[in-house]
Amino acid sequence: MNGRFSKMHGLGNDFVVIDAREAPLPMSAGRAQAIADRHAGIGCDQLILIEPSDAADVRMRIFNADGSEVEACGNATRCIPLFLGQDVLIETKAGLLNARLAEGGAVVDMGQPHFEWDRIPLAYAMDTLTMPVGWEHLDAPSAVNIGNPHVVFFGGAIEMDEAARLGAMIETDPIFPERVNVNFAQILSPSHIRLIVWERGAGLTRACGTGACATAVAAIRRGLAKGPVTVSLPGGDLMIDWTPGGSILMTGPATHVFDGEADWERF
CATH class of the missing domain: 3.10.310.10 (Diaminopimelate Epimerase; Chain A, domain 1)
Structure with missing residues (x-):
């Protein structure tokens, strides 16, 4: 099962970006961890999987180097309009994010922050502005x-x-x-x-x-x-x-490093 990928980074926070909109790629924690391995895999901080979305232009799934799937990644979000070559509405586990191309990178509307203890989440109720810990x-x-x-x-x-x-x-x-x-x-x-x-x-x-x-x-x-x-x-x-x-507006660079091809069955 061969497929193409792009190596990208935002300020050195690096990603393997895979377009799975037309050729779905099953992703497990083990496969993500193997791809992210810098010695035996391709190597990255996060693996980014681009999939079809019914709610936005694309869906972005984010896997950390340890294989865990997470909700958000600001640096990766800036890479997506560069990867696709257009402004884009992105579905994530954290919600819908607007990302538009800018000189050298992108501007992303990261949505509103949350401060409630159970939205962080914390194990029990406390002040989140100045935590008593x-x-x-x-x-x-x-x-x-x-x-x-x-x-x-x-x-x-x-x-x-x-x-x-x-x-x-x-x-x-x-x-x-x-x-x-x-x-x-x-x-x-x-x-x-x-x-x-x-x-x-x-x-x-x-x-x-x-x-x-x-x-x-x-x-x-x-x-x-x-x-x-x-x-x-x-x-x-x-x-x-x-x-x-x-909402929070984040502006910063995004860089395309190179494209490659891999046999995903090896991971």
């Missing part, structure tokens, strides 16, 4: 759902190895019944945030679009920032704009 020297984070769950810590600069250690610990804490994406943010100014993200199911990545959205939203809610906000990740910058009560 902590891990080692990290405490009082914010929790935001951007189609997927995020926890955001504000503080000073953090080293990558420490972010990896703490991120792995916090991701699987029982307080987050569906695990969580962990964001380590440093406020540089009201319009500029530095960010490192430990992604649920993928680990440290060079960029996380939903993490940038969650962090900007949390900073604006706390009065630490005012949109539009530049979020600087290891892979580059995203522009996030949000007004309370409205």
Whole structure:
């Protein structure tokens, strides 16, 4: 069962994108994990499957490197209009997302964030603006759902190895019944945030679009920032704009790297 794929990335957060609209490709956690393997497979942070949709132009399914299927991926969403060569309405597990081509990338309407504890979700009710919890020297984070769950810590600069250690610990804490994406943010100014993200199911990545959205939203809610906000990740910058009560607009680059062909029966 041969099929074509494209290798793409958004700020270094890389994807294997497969168009399965005309040739359906059954996808299991094991197959997704095998394709994502950087040594024995094609290699990526996330596998993106494009399928037909009755509700939008296409349906996007997202599989992390560990094989888990997740609801949202901002960087991948920016890649879809580039992949298809047109503005597009995308059906995801997080809802319908509008993505339009822009110079060097795309602008995506990521919808409205959610702050209710059971929408994050958390294991029990608590304030999500300033959570009364902590891990080692990290405490009082914010929790935001951007189609997927995020926890955001504000503080000073953090080293990558420490972010990896703490991120792995916090991701699987029982307080987050569906695990969580962990964001380590440093406020540089009201319009500029530095960010490192430990992604649920993928680990440290060079960029996380939903993490940038969650962090900007949390900073604006706390009065630490005012949109539009530049979020600087290891892979580059995203522009996030949000007004309370409205949708999040994310603007950033998307890159097509190469096309290839694979025998999916090998995975």
